Amino acid sequence: MDDTADVKAPEALAGSAPLRRLSLYEVVAEQLREMVLEGELTPGSRISEKRLCESFEVSRTPLREALKVLANEGLVELLPNRGAKVTEVDPREVADLFEVMVELEALSGHLLARRASDAEIAELRALHHQMLDHYRRQERVEYFRLNQRIHRRLAEISGNGVLLELETTLNLKITRARYAANMKLGRWDESAREHERILDALERRDGEALANAMRDHMRYTGDAVLEGLATR
């Protein structure tokens, strides 16, 4: 038996992305991001570089680079000469976040109605049905994951790279706010109905209706999250 641990299988040549080996700081950033999102690192808490280095088993250099990335995403704050701290979840900022996201979703809707191909619409419909299956079986985690995937596909199919990137970044903070509000899964039924409305409008290619459906969906989500944050 071969003991060289991870020989990379030669990639399938198809449409696979560049697929570069990740730098250490990227791995660390990804882990950190998850820890912050899920509240494993408590909002407001100071981050000790030393402790984190030990737990990740890397030196301070890649950790500090990772922190810079997270800082740009707004998940941590860097205080000169006093290290980093996990950004607090500020309801006021979360409200601002949704105020913006609502409009980005509306833009997505307009673009989607114009640009989505029939095949893409069918794909979304399929994902939607899959999600409904999870809903019926009460499989929360899978439901949530598919939900996220659908939203990501919607943003992708909008065909605007800048929009996709913005929604991705802002969605990080929203996810964090959901965790903080303890409702990472909530609103099953309303959410499912809203998705139905979105799919319908998309299939009719009614830009205005689609924009409104997506706008409302984001608005309701925002209201729920803010409600959750208020009653903590």
Next chain:
Amino acid sequence: MDDTADVKAPEALAGSAPLRRLSLYEVVAEQLREMVLEGELTPGSRISEKRLCESFEVSRTPLREALKVLANEGLVELLPNRGAKVTEVDPREVADLFEVMVELEALSGHLLARRASDAEIAELRALHHQMLDHYRRQERVEYFRLNQRIHRRLAEISGNGVLLELETTLNLKITRARYAANMKLGRWDESAREHERILDALERRDGEALANAMRDHMRYTGDAVLEGLATR
């Protein structure tokens, strides 16, 4: 005479921001940003860490940290194991950029009509007049600077921090596109008229009209930039 070079004067205590001494990487990032924006570092060109370190007279550590920041802003790309390169100005991406900015401006407009105080509106009107003075005197640089300042104030007064931050970041790329299109100053007269329309709507607190005015202004700017990029 005292030869300790830069003794810091004790700050005015007033509303001055935290006012921390900048880390080296922040200084470097700021310089790099400017160099990229103004095209001093040619789009597409590889960045030699060594050369830049020498010209900035810093070690590689802060330079690499700065590059990570710029990468997150989309001004440079980091290719693992092969350094950084200045991001190309891709007309397609610039178009996407404006498509998003147009909607963000519209949102700003709606918020402004609701939230701007009378004093703030007066302040904007004053800035506008100042700008017109520069216009009449054909003082391009000052005109441009005030133009930027007005837009920033508009975003600030919108009262949505997320929106302000997004507009600031996206504006970096727009500025770069303008330079690339060789029109960092262009469109004096139309622009001045559009600003007039914006101020009018704001003073009437007509949210819809204001949103449209700002939307159109951004749209025209985008068209001009894209036109400039096309005919290079």
Next chain:
DNA sequence: GCTTTGAATTTTGAATTCAAAATACAGTAT
């Protein structure tokens, strides 16, 4: 008892060093 002062310690900022990967290049074979 409370605040202040000033070392000792810890933590961060930045330079340096070492290792690994990529690039450039010369020589060889076809």
Next chain:
DNA sequence: ATACTGTATTTTGAATTCAAAATTCAAAGC
């Protein structure tokens, strides 16, 4: 002449080291 291979050089990635700043904490002064 061109393509290939192996080696030298350069460049990047990450750890380590050194210096500067902040924090801790105990003792002194009020």
